[in-house]
Amino acid sequence: MRVETDTVARDVGRIVQAVSLMMVASILVAAVNREFYTIPAFLASAVITGGIGTGLARRYRDAAPPEKRDAMVTAASSWALVGILGGLPFLFIAWTIQVDPFPVWANTPPMDSTTAIFLHPLDAVFESMSGFTGTGLTMAAVEEKLPRSLHWWRSLIEWIGGVGVIVLTVAILRRNGGGGSYTLYESEARSEKIHPSIVTTVQEIWKIFVGLTVGSILLFLLAGMPLWDAINHGMTGIATGGFSVHAESIGYYDSPLIEYATVPIMVAGSIAFPIHYLLFKGELRNFYADLQTRWVFLWFAGGSLALTGILYANGQYATLEETFRVSLFQFVSATSNTGFGSAAVGGGTEQVWSAGATLLTCLGMLTGGAAGSTTSGLKLIRVATLIKGTVWQIQEVFRPDTAIRYLRIGERKLGEQHAEREYTEATVVFVLWITFLAIGVAVLLRVLSPAYPLEYVIFDVMSAQSNVGLDSGITGPGMPDTAKAMLIINMWVGRLEIIPVAVLLGTIFRRFNLYQ
Numbered sequence: 001m002r003v004e005t006d007t008v009a010r011d012v013g014r015i016v017q018a019v020s021l022m023m024v025a026s027i028l029v030a031a032v033n034r035e036f037y038t039i040p041a042f043l044a045s046a047v048i049t050g051g052i053g054t055g056l057a058r059r060y061r062d063a064a065p066p067e068k069r070d071a072m073v074t075a076a077s078s079w080a081l082v083g084i085l086g087g088l089p090f091l092f093i094a095w096t097i098q099v100d101p102f103p104v105w106a107n108t109p110p111m112d113s114t115t116a117i118f119l120h121p122l123d124a125v126f127e128s129m130s131g132f133t134g135t136g137l138t139m140a141a142v143e144e145k146l147p148r149s150l151h152w153w154r155s156l157i158e159w160i161g162g163v164g165v166i167v168l169t170v171a172i173l174r175r176n177g178g179g180g181s182y183t184l185y186e187s188e189a190r191s192e193k194i195h196p197s198i199v200t201t202v203q204e205i206w207k208i209f210v211g212l213t214v215g216s217i218l219l220f221l222l223a224g225m226p227l228w229d230a231i232n233h234g235m236t237g238i239a240t241g242g243f244s245v246h247a248e249s250i251g252y253y254d255s256p257l258i259e260y261a262t263v264p265i266m267v268a269g270s271i272a273f274p275i276h277y278l279l280f281k282g283e284l285r286n287f288y289a290d291l292q293t294r295w296v297f298l299w300f301a302g303g304s305l306a307l308t309g310i311l312y313a314n315g316q317y318a319t320l321e322e323t324f325r326v327s328l329f330q331f332v333s334a335t336s337n338t339g340f341g342s343a344a345v346g347g348g349t350e351q352v353w354s355a356g357a358t359l360l361t362c363l364g365m366l367t368g369g370a371a372g373s374t375t376s377g378l379k380l381i382r383v384a385t386l387i388k389g390t391v392w393q394i395q396e397v398f399r400p401d402t403a404i405r406y407l408r409i410g411e412r413k414l415g416e417q418h419a420e421r422e423y424t425e426a427t428v429v430f431v432l433w434i435t436f437l438a439i440g441v442a443v444l445l446r447v448l449s450p451a452y453p454l455e456y457v458i459f460d461v462m463s464a465q466s467n468v469g470l471d472s473g474i475t476g477p478g479m480p481d482t483a484k485a486m487l488i489i490n491m492w493v494g495r496l497e498i499i500p501v502a503v504l505l506g507t508i509f510r511r512f513n514l515y516q
Contacts, residue, residue: 003069003070003073003507004063004064004066004067004070006060006063006064007060007063007064007065007066007067007070007074008066008070008073008074008077009056009059009060009063010056010057010059010060010061010063011066011070011071011074011078012053012056012074012077012078012081013052013053013054013055013056013057013058013059013060014053014057015053015074015078015082015165016049016050016052016053016056016078016081016082016085017050017053017054017057018053018165019049019053019082019085019086019165020045020046020047020049020050020053021046021050022156022157022160023042023043023045023046023049023088023089024042024043024046025156026042026089026149026152026153026156027039027042027043027046029148029149029152030042030149030152033147033148033149033152034107035107035147035148035149036102036105036106036107037093037096037097037102037106037107037108038089038093038096038147038149038150040092040096041088041089041092041093041095041096042089042092042149042153044088044092045085045088045089045092048085048088049085049088052081052085069503069507072499072500072503072504073500073503073504073507075496075500076492076496076500076501076503076504077504078165079132079133079165079492079495079496080492082128082132082165083125083128083129083132083133083488083492084125084128085128086128086129086131086132086157087118087121087124087125087126087127087128087129088124089149089150089153090118090123090124090127090128090150090153091118091119091121091124093115093118093147093149093150094111094115094116094117094118094119094124095119096108097109097110097111097115097116098111098116098119109147112142112145113141113142114140114141114142114143114145114146115140115145115146115147115150117139117140117141117477118139122481122484122485123139123477123484125488126139126484126487126488127139127140127154128157129488129491129492130243130469130491131153131154131157131158131161131241131243132157132158132160132161132165132495133161133376133467133491133492133494133495134158134161134162134239134240134241134242134337134374134376134467134495135241135242135339135463135464135467135468135469135491135494135495136158136236136241136242136243136244136338136339136340136467136468136469136470137339137460137463137464137469137471137475137487137491138154138243138469138475138476139476139477139484140247140477141247141476141477142247143244143245143246143247144245144246144247146245148228151228151232151245152232154232154236154243155231155232155235155236155241155243156235158235158236158239158241158242158243159213159235159236159238159239159241161239161241161495162209162238162239162240162241162269162374163205163206163209163239163374167202167205167206194273194274194277204273204277205273208273208276208277208280209238209273211280212238212268212269212276213234213235213238214234216233216234216235216237216238216265216268217230217231217234217235218234219234219261219264219265220233220234220237220258220261220262220265222261223255223257223258223261224253224255224257224258225253225258228245229245229246232244232245233245233250233262233340234265236338237262237265237266237269237338237340238265238268238269238374239269239374240266240269240270240336240337240338240339240369240373240374240375240376240467241338241339241374241469242333242338242339242340242468242469242470243469244340248341249340249341249342250262250329250340250341250342251341251342251343256325259325259329259342260325262329262333262340263328263329263332266332266333266336266338266340267296267297267300267332267336269336269338269369269373269374269375270296270300270335270336270337270368270369270370270373270374270375271292271293271296271369271370271373272290272292272293272370272371272372272373273372273373274372275290275292275293275370275372289411290410291380291381291384291409291410291411292369292370292371292379292380292381292384292410293370295380295384296369296370296380299335299364299367299380300331300332300335300336303331303335303360303363303364304324304327304328304331304332305327306360307327307330307331307357307360307361308323308324308327308328310354310356310357310360311323311326311327311353311357314354314357316353316357317343325342326342326343329342329343330342330343330345330361330470331360331361331364333468333470334361334362334364334365334463334468334470335364335365335367335368335369335377336368336369336375337365337368337369337375337376337377337466337467337468337469338468338469339463339468339469339470340469341470344473345358345361345459345470345471345472345473346358346453346456346459346471346472346473346474347472347473348452348456348472348473348474349449349451349452349453349473350473351453351456352472352473355453355455358455358456358458358459358472359455359458361459361470362455362458362459362462365377365462365463365466365468365470366378366433366462366466367379367380367383368380368466375467376466376467376468376494376495376497377466377467377494378429378430378433379497381409381410382426382429382430384409384410385409385422385423385426386423386426386427386430388407388408388409389407389419389422389423389426389427390423392405392407392419392423393423405419406419407419407422407423409422428499429497429498429499432498432499432502433465433494433498436465436489436490436493436494436498437461437462437465437490439486440461440464440465440486440487440489440490441457441458441461443482443483443486444457444460444461444474444483444486444487445457446482447480447482447483448474448479448480448483452474456472456473456474457474459471459472460472460474460475460487461486461487461490463475464487464490464491464494465490465491465493465494466494467491467494467495475487
């Protein structure tokens, strides 16, 4: 089946249009914070982005609705383009500060090394891709020195990216009747609908997401966090993104209360939106009746206790309470793919956590939370399918050929063909996931100093591909450009759950006869 490039171009254009509106909205935040020098940067970014999006959408407006393959290519292409265009505000604001073309009333600050890093386009794209994919790895060495406008832009792109730029597009730039909208919705690694109408489903998701965001902000305020910090951390926390306004992340506050308050926010971001919908309707049994939600709590609790045991045995922290608090926070942050930090995992070439603690945290990053949530990683339902499907395949050896076989996953009872299909899909995603992970690790080992421990290299690549944002002291502005580019690819691949990227690459190979 051939990919309809006109359809892909039209839909990519509509998605890019939605991102341009985010840039326009950011102008208000810049004005409120009296950072007038950033307004032309956001305006220029919006004009360029909107011009590209509008040009594509109008040029191919009569294209057919997308089929599944078209939607996959659209998802991969649009996330790549959005990651690039989202770097424009970083680049233009850094350039504006350096040139300083405005009078005193514009409040242009002096250039500092943190903002200056975004004069390099690759670093600007890295920050943008990290934001939109909900990763949280950053090139900003001292985030406190960034303009508030960039604090906001980083938080906004993570907040939007948590739900998905395609979900945003379906919500505000939907077609009449929603034709093709569900196909695009599925391409962003989502499938379950809250309502029969996909447009109504998306609107319901946004209502839930906004409600959870407001609740997160209020919880941070009650825990003693300043208003600006609470707004930004509330947005990036519920989006399981992890960008912070401080270089030390949540550890900056040195407050056990704030650390404990952050945990339920990260857990809430790991629960699927359809389950949140049912919970808000009062159907509280879904806390334990839903397979994924049940395993969110079991896996998060079990992993936190295991990490506590390792760190306590290593004498890592002064008291058992501190060890438990750090372990709970860090494991939930890693497994929810949020990436907030309360303690250092590593110091680059200087080892802080042991290999056992580091690799256990990597395992949490790999699994992620529930499908249909804001998390990335393999997703718990896919992990359950892999484990149960493997046991099911082994049991086949001991059953008669005439036996009728079923695979039960949660409350679903799958027939043989359906079970084989889901197991195959989970296996393909897992194999491709590990392949891209291995490529990333190999590249970083090639370009980084051999003094970096292997487990720390694995940790940072896993953090990028699982869209987590925790780092072991390797990721930063001093990395070689090759390493930065590799991690950008890992973030992009991880957010799309591999398959759309594989379809895009296959389409390119066919188009240019690269298989021969």
